[in-house]
Amino acid sequence: EDQVTQSPEALRLQEGESSSLNCSYTVSGLRGLFWYRQDPGKGPEFLFTLYSAGEEKEKERLKATLTKKESFLHITAPKPEDSATYLCAVHTGTASKLTFGTGTRLQVTL
């Protein structure tokens, strides 16, 4: 059974304090790893898709990386508006379904 584990569950940073969120996975045949941002009371917003080990994607202060066992979401010099829950999900096999982790709740304070 595919498993996705995110850590930490919650993270509090001061503005400008860089850090990384972890997503470790145990799957049979990874076809894609996805990062989403979810604000309270809203649907997940797509950030990145990674397909193979060594791949990296960047968007503003966010950078996602992928190895054969885990993915990291690096946040450089975060701002309060980066506060949200960050969800990781994997796509495996031939079905169209995703398996989600439970997310990391990020709070960035002034």
Added chain:
Amino acid sequence: DAMVIQNPRYQVTQFGKPVTLSCSQTLNHNVMYWYQQKSSQAPKLLFHYYDKDFNNEADTPDNFQSRRPNTSFCFLDIRSPGLGDAAMYLCATSQTAETQYFGPGTRLLVL
């Protein structure tokens, strides 16, 4: 802008009273999904349509049903809502097995 739209954003229903949530998309994607998300939990897939083919998850209660009358619209019917069905319901779309794009969600409250 192409998007996924869910109506209503908030729905209050009574215990046992049927309720329908709706989702529409302008992305022209062939796959539409319904997820249930409870507080601080991961989204849980209920079912999805691959074109007109309906795919139900094994652990989705019979109380939940879905209809997809055309490519753009998909409905989630809860026949007899219980208190445990209070949650955020998320609709998502994708083109085959590519990236899923989510709507804003419908928050369901059961009294």
